[in-house]
Amino acid sequence: MNKDILVAADDHEGGLCLPKSSARLTQESGVGYNKASSLSFSAESRRQIHYCRAPLPSLSLRRSVSRRQNPRSLSLLNPLNKCGRMSEPSKVIHIRNVGHEIAESDLLQLLQPFGMVSKIVMLRAKNQALLQMEDLHASVSALQYYTSVQPSIRGRNVYMQFSSHQELTTDQSSHGRNSDQVCHASGSEPNRILLVTIHHMIYPITVEILHQVFKAYGFVEKIVTFQKSAGFQALIQYHSRQEAVEAFGSLHGRNIYDGCCQLDIQYSNLSELQVHYNNDRSRDFTNPSLPTEQRPRASQQGYLDPANLYAFQQAGASYAQMGRVAMIAAAFGGTLPHGVTGTNERCTLIVSNLNTDKIDEDKLFNLFSLYGNIVRIKILRNKPDHALVEMADGLQAELAVHYLKGSILFGKKLEVNYSKYPNITPAPDAHDYLNSSINRFNSNVVKNYRHCCSPTKMIHISALPQDISEEAILNHVSEHGTVLNTKLFEVNGKRQALILFKSEEEATEALVSKHASTLEGNTIRISFSQMQSI
The missing domain is CATH 3.30.70.330 (RRM (RNA recognition motif) domain)
Structure with missing residues (x-):
């Protein structure tokens, strides 16, 4: 049976999440969904995108169809859905196996080569997503391509099919009216206390930051933060159940900062939070006279010591250094590259x-x-x-x-x-x-x-003139080696190119010689691409 659920549809450009509107969609046939939010990162953050055959930045592609199979023989207009039933073509593409490490920008870059993505809904609780293309031709083209090529993001295969919905619609209905559906999606009864897990935490999150985000939906009485195996977590207690329900409906799946620090929200089973200290780990906003503890005792489990954040205290790194280490580790998918300690202080x-x-x-x-x-x-x-x-x-x-x-x-x-x-x-x-x-x-x-990597055979060129030709680009870089293949494309209205050289040495020479050079009046930018082919 289909059930309506709430998702936030605020299309803001980074920064702290603020409530604006909500979107409603119907549950996929045979699949249960949770709420999630839509696009919440700036266009600037998507400027430099590295592509292979279908443009993919940090994405890897490998053939999923054996040589004995003929990709053209596969049904592209009526692919089987998860339940074995035939799905009609739709502008909405349903993507499964979307892990928490996969960002909205990764999914967008997976589909943007085929056309504009008009809406996106991340269904974090089910590791799924819905993306609506601007037209039917774009969605059909995308599924045609990914029928013969297995899309993989950050080492994880994702799976696509047409959604049973023809489009995702926006609804201004109140969160309170749909609280039953929200409850069903979360799998627990609504409560005035929320359990919040922060995924992809590049920047440190404090009580003050959480209060700034959650106070927009009601009076926040208490906040307690702690570190668990699931990551950095917080318990947030509202004055009323309805305020918590509204915050849940608006913030679940959203990013506190542009492209990172994603909120994964559940209802807590606790009835009341006990706060003994007002400090950077816990706060009782109803009792400002509570003492401030300078350092928690070892027996006080459940509190996160900022001095231990990211577990680099034994290396003697400063707090600022630890923040940079965490940011770089998150950019590399959660861990630093093998052999990089993050403790070096020599510049x-x-x-x-x-x-x-x-x-x-x-x-x-x-x-x-x-x-x-x-x-x-x-x-x-x-x-x-x-x-x-x-x-x-x-x-x-x-x-x-x-x-x-x-x-x-x-x-x-x-x-x-x-x-x-x-x-x-x-x-x-x-x-x-x-x-x-x-x-x-x-x-x-x-x-x-x-995008940090060792020198490769392929370079990515951005900031190109809008009317640049492939021939002009080749004339600019071909003196540095043998060019095997090129691809000129457009992302968000900006021209970019991939150039594949015969060797890494030739690509390196082209990069060091032509980065920041002028091409038809534009100062171009060149970096190595991690893609293996065009």
């Missing part, structure tokens, strides 16, 4: 075995800026095949060492190590990039960390 690198005939400071900047902001670069005049590169912090320096050590640049194998010097002293022979607008990590920090 300056010594790079040796450089090709003295072809290298200069700007080329080194173009390469090392892939892994963090550059402060200064200095080529040693007494050792012209050596250079010092000062990164903005130790984590970025560690990433550069991890990904670039042993790479080939202009026929030479690079040696990249930590320098004994803490920084590069400003001097006429030291190039200063501290305030350079072409430092890549001035904006879109999480996205840039996500």
